[in-house]
Amino acid sequence: MIVNIVSKNFSIKNSHKLNVALKHGRYTTLKKLFSMKPDKVIQEIQESGLRGKGGGGALTGEKWKLIHKVNDNSKPTYLVVNADESEPGTFKDRQIMEFDPHLLIEGIINSAYAIGANNAYIYIRGEYAFWAKRLNEAIEEAYEAGFLGESVGGFGYRLELTLHRGAGAYICGEKSALLESLEGKRGHPRLKPQQKEPEWFFGCPTIVNNVETIASVPYIINNGFEAYRKYGTKKSPGTMLFGLSGHINNPGIYELPYGLKMKDVIEKLGGGIKNNKKLKAVIPGGSSCHILRADEIEDITLDYESLKSHGSSLGTGGMIIIDEETSIPEVMKNLVEFYHHESCGQCTPCREGCGWIDKLLDKILSKNGTKEDLDTILDMCEVLNGKTICVFAPSVAYIATSYIEKFKGEFLSLLKDSR
Amino acid sequence: MSSFKLNEANEEKFQKLLKRYPDKSSLSLPLLWMVKEQNGWISKDAIRYIASKLGTTPMQILSIASFYSMFNLKPIGKYHIQMCKTLSCKLCGSNKIKEHIEKRVGVKFGETTKDMKFTLSEVECLGSCGTAPVIQLNEEYIENLTVEKLDKLLDELL
Numbered sequence: 001m002i003v004n005i006v007s008k009n010f011s012i013k014n015s016h017k018l019n020v021a022l023k024h025g026r027y028t029t030l031k032k033l034f035s036m037k038p039d040k041v042i043q044e045i046q047e048s049g050l051r052g053k054g055g056g057g058a059l060t061g062e063k064w065k066l067i068h069k070v071n072d073n074s075k076p077t078y079l080v081v082n083a084d085e086s087e088p089g090t091f092k093d094r095q096i097m098e099f100d101p102h103l104l105i106e107g108i109i110n111s112a113y114a115i116g117a118n119n120a121y122i123y124i125r126g127e128y129a130f131w132a133k134r135l136n137e138a139i140e141e142a143y144e145a146g147f148l149g150e151s152v153g154g155f156g157y158r159l160e161l162t163l164h165r166g167a168g169a170y171i172c173g174e175k176s177a178l179l180e181s182l183e184g185k186r187g188h189p190r191l192k193p194q195q196k197e198p199e200w201f202f203g204c205p206t207i208v209n210n211v212e213t214i215a216s217v218p219y220i221i222n223n224g225f226e227a228y229r230k231y232g233t234k235k236s237p238g239t240m241l242f243g244l245s246g247h248i249n250n251p252g253i254y255e256l257p258y259g260l261k262m263k264d265v266i267e268k269l270g271g272g273i274k275n276n277k278k279l280k281a282v283i284p285g286g287s288s289c290h291i292l293r294a295d296e297i298e299d300i301t302l303d304y305e306s307l308k309s310h311g312s313s314l315g316t317g318g319m320i321i322i323d324e325e326t327s328i329p330e331v332m333k334n335l336v337e338f339y340h341h342e343s344c345g346q347c348t349p350c351r352e353g354c355g356w357i358d359k360l361l362d363k364i365l366s367k368n369g370t371k372e373d374l375d376t377i378l379d380m381c382e383v384l385n386g387k388t389i390c391v392f393a394p395s396v397a398y399i400a401t402s403y404i405e406k407f408k409g410e411f412l413s414l415l416k417d418s419r
Numbered sequence: 420m421s422s423f424k425l426n427e428a429n430e431e432k433f434q435k436l437l438k439r440y441p442d443k444s445s446l447s448l449p450l451l452w453m454v455k456e457q458n459g460w461i462s463k464d465a466i467r468y469i470a471s472k473l474g475t476t477p478m479q480i481l482s483i484a485s486f487y488s489m490f491n492l493k494p495i496g497k498y499h500i501q502m503c504k505t506l507s508c509k510l511c512g513s514n515k516i517k518e519h520i521e522k523r524v525g526v527k528f529g530e531t532t533k534d535m536k537f538t539l540s541e542v543e544c545l546g547s548c549g550t551a552p553v554i555q556l557n558e559e560y561i562e563n564l565t566v567e568k569l570d571k572l573l574d575e576l577l
Contacts, residue, residue, distance in 0.1 A: 076441075088505045088544040119439070126452075126489045127545055129558035162439045165452055167487035170543060184447035184473075186486040202441045245507040245548035252549045287506060318548065320507055334506050338543050344486075 001269060003231055003239050005219045006212060007255040010099040016134055018141040021102035027147055029218045033110055034155040036221075041114035045217065048225035049237035053092075054082055054173075054210030055286060055315045057236075057304045060217075063207060066198040067115045070205050078206040079117040080182065080199075081108060081214055083124040083131075084166055084173040087286035088338060089318035092241035093211035095253050097124075097131040100215070101138035107214035108161060109152055110221050115207050118158050122211075123178050126167040135163050170342035174390050175199055175208040177344065188346045189390035212241055232258035236303035236314075243318035247274045247326070258303040265302065266321060277323040281406075285315020287335050288395035290402040291328075311402075328407040329414060332399060333361045339396045349383045350393035356380055357400060370417050378404065421468040429453040433472075443473055447483050451490050460494045488542070496531045496538035498576055500524070501555040504541040507548035516552050516564050517541075523573050537576075 009015040009024050021027075033041065046061025067077055081104070085093040096104055104122075112120045124132050139161055142148045152159050164182055166172045172181045176190035179201050199206045216238065220228045229237045236258035242265065245251045249271030256265065262282070266272070273279050279294040290312040292300070300306050307314045322331060340354040360377050363369045381397035388394070404411055425433060436449055450472065454465040461484050463477070470477040484490045502508075502517055521527055524537045531538040547553035550562035554569075561572065 085546050086544055089507055089548050091546045091548050091550075094546055119441075125546070126487070127542075127555060130560065160439060162436070164445075165448065167448060167451065168489035168542075169487050181448065182445060183442070184444040184483065186483055204441070243549060245551060246510040251551070283506075320510070320548070322510065326510065331506060334504075334509050338505055341543055 001254075001256055001260060001265070003255050003257055005228075005231070005239050005255065006096065006100075006103070006215050006241060007253075008100075009103065010095060012099075015099050016101050016138060018102060018138070018145060021100070026100075026102040027106050027153065029106060029110060029221045030147075030153040030155060033113060033221055034153070034157065038114050038116060041110065041221065044225050045114065045220060048220045048228040049235075050213065050216055050220060050228065051236065051238075051304065052210055053212035053216070053240055053316070055087065055288070057314060060209065060213055063198075063209070064111075064115050066196060067205050067207060070197060071116070075204045076119065077115055077117045078201045078204055079108065079112045079115060079120040080175075080179065080201065080206055080208045081120065081122040081211055082173065082175060082178060082208055083122050083128070083135075083211045084178060085128070085211070086125055086170045086173050087288065087316050087318065088335065089245055089283060089286050089320040090243060090316040091245070091318065092243055092253050092316070094128060094131050095241065096211055096215050097128070097135055101135050102142065103215050103218065104135075104211060105138060105142050105147065105161065107217040109147065109159060110217045111207070111209065111214055112159050113152075113157055117207075118160065120159065120161045121182060122161070122163045123172070123182055124163060124165055125172075126165050132163060132165055139163060169344070170338075171344040171390075171392060174392070177390070178208060179206065186344070188344050189392075191389055233301075233303050233305070235305050240302075240317045242302060243316075244270045244321060245318065246321040247277065247323035248272075248321040249274055256302065259301050259306075262297050262300045262302055262319070266297075266319070270321065273321065273323050275323075277325060279321065280324045280326060281322045281328065281331075283320040283322070284312050286318050287320070287338065288391075288398065289313045289315045290398050291406060293406050328403055328410050329361065329365055332403045333358075333365055335399055336361055336396065339392070339399075343392065347388040347393065350388045350396075353380050353384045353393065354396055357396065364411065364414050367414055367416060369415050371412075371415055374404065374411055374415065421464050421471065423454070423458070423462065423465040423468040425450075425453055426457060429457065444475070446473060447480060448487070451480075451484055451487075455490060460491045494535070496535050498536060499538045499540065499555075499557055501540045501542045501545075502528065503543070503545040503547065503551070503553050503555075505544035507544075508551040508553060511551040513552040515566065516554070516569060519566050519569060520554075520573075523570075523577065 014020045050060040051057045169187045172187040177187040181187040340358040345351045384393040385397040450469045470480045528539045552564045
């Protein structure tokens with residue numbers, strides 16, 4: 001089941017050091033890369049069908065092409081790597097940064113060249129101090145060896161790479177909030193344009209990609225898009241670092257082709273549910289996705305289309321496994337607390353709404369809630385969904401509606417007037 | 420006038436970073452990090468210093484510093500124990516760890532000991548879901564926590 005494209009060097013000792021990384025294939029794309037025109041690089045990525053691994057699953061090649069739509073060469077272009085990994089259940093990017101930082105740097109060189117950027121930034125969450133240190137050491141090694149700087153690998157392309165540390169705000173994983181933060185401001189998401197366009201960093205066209213997306217690029221450039229398409233499904237080609245956590249015997253990160261049966265992954269790789277309990281539910285790709293009951297996952301395969309057709313989403317691929325003895329209202333309370341704490345406060349429905357739901361849940365869990373309170377939560381979801389600047393508030397609405405709908409009995413049994 | 424000053428190494432780092440960004444306003448977070456590294460917390464004095472360095476107002480810098488949870492605006496204990504309270508850690512028994520820390524350290528989460536040795540904070544997902552439960556002791560992650568592992572650690576610190 002396991003494939004090693006991005007994770008190829010993960011188990012090699014000292015794979016984060018440049019001398020070891022070089023022995024295991026790092027920076028070998030450069031010769032081929034610089035013999036290609038940037039447009040050809042974008043085309044290769046587009047044909048590979050590489051999709052963004054940060055949660056949205058947008059086609060990377062399509063995204064990169066947006067640069068040409070707006071760039072008349074009067075302004076510089078920037079590449080920003082999103083390493084603000086904070087989605088509950090997600091812990092994949094840190095593996096790349098810990099075990100193969102040079103793969104990420106190589107991917108950055110490839111991607112920056114494709115979009116014509118001479119400056120790239122990695123925005124890493126503040127808590128990842130160890131990984132920031134590791135990346136900084138790798139960046140320094142790469143500068144010293146000439147893989148970064150005035151002439152990358154001696155091919156005449158200039159690229160500066162800077163690591164930028166966030167400081168504990170979940171919302172900065174949202175790409176426009178990330179750029180606000182990179183500009184030195186509070187991390188408030190920006191209004192979205194009506195038509196597709198790139199992001200903007202100080203008014204200059206910018207591409208923001210997730211760590212794993214960028215780390216997937218060198219394989220495609222080295223081996224061609226067809227090699228990448230051998231894995232996965234037609235619409236979700238390639239591989240992804242899937243995560244298993246919660247009530248599972250073998251938690252961890254597994255690089256898998258898209259399209260495997262979720263049930264097999266949980267049972268075979270995950271080793272089944274802890275303490276021989278039964279599965280109750282799965283939150284498939286980070287906390288913002290609709291929850292799935294055990295009976296719903298029977299035919300789900302791990303790709304964007306399958307999850308979507310089952311009313312959820314693949315998200316970041318970080319699955320949280322929940323056993324039969326867990327109270328779903330408590331799970332919901334835990335996540336709503338998270339969103340209440342992390343709301344950036346810019347939009348009133350989100351800032352106030354998350355708090356109201358949190359309070360109502362408190363009331364319900366302390367067995368003082370009424371049917372009206374439960375209805376108020378569902379009404380609140382109408383206000384949260386689609387009426388704010390970013391998708392943070394809709395996520396809370398997805399959580400509330402799907403948890404209450406799918407586990408209604410559990411919520412009802414807590415109510416004062418139902419007993 | 421501010422009495423805070425960057426140390427030599429950080430001043431050098433600051434000058435180097437200035438060349439990396441299209442606008443110096445980007446340096447507010449890096450500077451706040453440097454202050455935290457030097458002082459352990461962000462004082463009003465340091466905020467005035469950053470503002471003058473970036474050519475902006477102290478209010479502007481305070482509004483940024485107060486947005487990000489890692490820039491503590493008050494002094495904290497020598498050992499800052501941050502416990503992940505989000506779902507995967509919760510499912511893997513973080514409550515038990517939390518209670519044990521409170522019992523051993525003698526204050527509740529959200530508090531600092533009188534001798535300024537320990538500050539206990541609950542934080543949201545630290546990205547260690549596969550190695551849950553986790554605490555962050557100052558900058559270091561301590562993963563796959565058990566009560567025994569915790570006791571060993573606290574024996575050294577207490």
